[in-house]
Amino acid sequence: MSNGHEPWREHGEIYALGALDGQELKEFEAHLASGCAICEAYVRETRETLAVLHRSLRPEAPPLAIKSRILDQIAPQAIAGPRQEKPSWLNWNWLGLGIGAVATAAVALVLTSNLTRTQSELEKAKAQLAAAQIESAQKDELLQLLSSQDVRLVELKGLEAAPAARARLFWNPGARSGILLINGLSKTPPDKAYELWGIVGTEPFPAGVFRVDDQGQARFRMPVLGEGKNFDKFAVTLEPAAGVEKPSGPMVLLGSL
């Protein structure tokens, strides 16, 4: 969001929370009504972030009777009306059929061209929707993992090889998995990969390889690890692209539980 939008951004966060009021609320609603796609997206994204609040509540199932009460209340399915008689002009005679065939061919040609274009647009829209759904599902998965009461937060700090690097690992010991968020690490060289390690005492166990983008960021969803080890530390090293069984490269991040 650009700097010119900063005041709207402030309002957008509090609006998404439902707490904006008074003149600020009126102004922001008018701004949204003007069709600002940036603010609309920002409010939507903030609401998705705030979902962690209601997901932290202990689930409580509603009484079964409510479902039938609601089904009774909603309108019954529309019943199809009586079948309509064909209009008389559709009862073609042979002459009409001949003219109609020519006209149909011409229309079909135009429609085929339009249909091809429409199908292409439809496919594009479907692909965009699928991508958005996958992204939402990933956020959803992240929220679900973070909502577990077992999750532990591990702060990893950059070592001498990468002093500006910082990372947060959300480690779920019960699920034997977690999510690592990284900032400030160098982009992964082409033939290399960063590798995460769970450490017990001084013994490291591989916990997956990942790459860092041009901005020095990465979000890495750990694979589900085998049973057993209660890690007390986590570290990241730079290794060959396929990963290794024991660390061999420089350690760039380290953090303790």
Add this chain to the structure above:
Amino acid sequence: MSAQSLSEGVYLIQQVANQDREAFGQLYDRFSTLVFTLAMRMLKARSDAEDLLQEVFVQVWRQAQSYSAERGSPEAWIVNIARSRAIDKIRSIRRRERSLVLTDDPSRAESSDNVESSAAESETRLAMNSALANLPEAQRKVLELAYFAGLTQTEIATRLAEPLGTVKTRMRSGIQRLREMLGTQAV
């Protein structure tokens, strides 16, 4: 929730938009516990929560055509409907209570305090939640008062006897910290 089950949610809403009652039943089965849990937390009274659940799903039935996957997940859409309705109810109750408190009705004045005690109970449970537990207490409190108790920024400032600017800063810092922890990017 997998990508597949998420798209199932989108698909169900699209079917509901076509007045498909069976799809509506499946959508209800999927989201009713979430809505009821939120309603219980916000409204406290079971009968109010049940009414809200009914109102929300009737609105989902009537407005399914207005849903667009590009504007948010099915859960976010349904939760937004539920929160908006719950906040309307809370504010309506609060207006009534305010007028009754002005006439020195002690029972109503007491029920206003219950909002605080329930919030405190919830805070204890929320403190067990990892993402929220990592928020400073002051930030979590303002987010909770807004999200669950339906208080506006001005009302929160009054209740906490803090300057409005402080409340806004705490809200924004809390959201920002959640965003960092969840790895969600601001637009």
